[in-house]
Amino acid sequence: MGIDTHPLKILFEEHKLILRMNSKLKDAAVSISIRKDMPQERLDAAMRFIKEFIHDFHFEKEEKILFPALSLKGVGEKYKILEVLYNDHEQIEKYFLEVDSLMKDSHQARSVNLVQIGETLHKYGGLISKHIANENETLFPIAVKFLSDANYTKMEKDFSDFTIKTVGKDYRDKYEDIMEKIW
Numbered sequence: 001m002g003i004d005t006h007p008l009k010i011l012f013e014e015h016k017l018i019l020r021m022n023s024k025l026k027d028a029a030v031s032i033s034i035r036k037d038m039p040q041e042r043l044d045a046a047m048r049f050i051k052e053f054i055h056d057f058h059f060e061k062e063e064k065i066l067f068p069a070l071s072l073k074g075v076g077e078k079y080k081i082l083e084v085l086y087n088d089h090e091q092i093e094k095y096f097l098e099v100d101s102l103m104k105d106s107h108q109a110r111s112v113n114l115v116q117i118g119e120t121l122h123k124y125g126g127l128i129s130k131h132i133a134n135e136n137e138t139l140f141p142i143a144v145k146f147l148s149d150a151n152y153t154k155m156e157k158d159f160s161d162f163t164i165k166t167v168g169k170d171y172r173d174k175y176e177d178i179m180e181k182i183w
Contacts, residue, residue, distance in 0.1 A: 018054055019128075026122070026125045028042070029122040030118070045178050049175060057167050092127055095124040
């Protein structure tokens, strides 16, 4: 297992990409709130990144591979971190769905509650930043303590299989391109 394929390294690198997107979302929230402006194509690209990369790929990888591996090692019983992170995922998803719903309503009614979209994007961004810090600073050190090389080898394979099945091997380039279309 190489350093570039180590599961925690992969997640850490994905966190960097998510935080870059999060910075763009914060800019979008400010733009929407102050200027009452919502460039639809940019917001659509952000929502695509959030749905495909953060929710359907990154969170799923954590919830289906990393968290269960840690649960098998008793981490959920010794620490509350997994419960906190699952709850964060649920709340982050609720914020996403709220923005998505507001955007769909705006397409249909041609009137957008821009303030509410901006506020929800701001809440989303704040929680995702806190969540990633919690994973990087608390969960990953716990994982290092509890998981063995055999666990990491299995996770590496599972990550690779999941990546190919969901977003493809060259996913970073794809999502970097999507981010270029945003603020």
